[in-house]
Amino acid sequence: MTFISTAQHIARISRTDRRGHLVPILLAGTIAAAAIGLVAFLLWPTWEAEVTSGPARLPVSIGGTLFNVPTAAIRMDIQRHSGPQERVDLSFSFPSLEPPEPPKHVSAGNLDVTVQPIDRIFLSIAAHHDSLAPDMRARTIYPRYLEQAPALVEDGLSMRAFRDGSPYGGEDLFSAIAPDITARCTRDAATPGTCLSERRVDGADLTFRFQRNWLAHWRDVAEAMDDLARQVHGKPSEGRGP
Structure with a gap:
């Protein structure tokens, strides 16, 4: 409900302010960047490269x-x-x-x-x-x-x-x-x-x-x-x- 209210509020602003159409774009970009960062963090490998072992x-x-x-x-x-x-x-x-x-x-x-x-x-x-x-x-x-x-x-x-x-x-x-x-x-x-x-x-x-x-x-x-x-x-x- 909060997200829908926020979207409606942004829509009202965009109708009254010519620059209001930039707000949804910026918000969408921020959300996308945060999502990408979260996925990268979760998928980042935690293993370390193994040293190739050979004969002593x-x-x-x-x-x-x-x-x-x-x-x-x-x-x-x-x-x-x-x-x-x-x-x-x-x-x-x-x-x-x-x-x-x-x-x-x-x-x-x-x-x-x-x-x-x-x-x-x-x-x-x-x-x-x-x-x-x-x-x-x-x-x-x-x-x-x-x-x-x-x-x-x-x-x-x-x-x-x-x-x-x-x-x-x-x-x-x-x-x-x-x-x-x-x-x-x-x-x-x-x-x-x-x-x-x-x-x-x-x-x-x-x-x-x-x-x-x-x-x-x-x-x-x-x-x-x-x-x-x-x-x-x-x-x-x-x-x-x-």
Whole structure:
């Protein structure tokens, strides 16, 4: 009854006011918009898109050697498949050694809170094609370019500087025996220094990269590299070197 009364009232207004014919149109538009909004609200999907799940690990053959790598740790989409590959690049959170969380969307508003200190240890697995083994390089090549000064030893970790002008100028060589670690590191400058440590597993070389300042806890770093080597292959490495 209220709606009919309202319609009759509008009709009377429209007969007395030349602009009265606009009122029914506006009212009808308002009612239609409200109805559409209500239907859209009721029919709006409440489900969330499911993330396509795949295998947690992928078997890959690199240099004729079988590795079992965590899918979520693979850094490049093109490498995210099983079978023979020339190289696979991985990253892990440190010290948990879990695959890192997917990157969040970065905007101007959240840039300051998004940029965080690097807490990644990177691992590249590549076929070596019979190149010089990392441990042989550390024993026969690097000593030619090291400074003659005695090695500095702190907490069981020794450091020797490479000569300026050598192929490794501006870098230092760190090594220890228990646990075993050898790493070649750039020095801190405009950007923090980074370290490289290599080891061989059959037909492939494993190359680890991490921040130089982590060597303050070098035993944890050495154990993390051992754990990751076992995680992707499960076999002791043949030799280590940077």
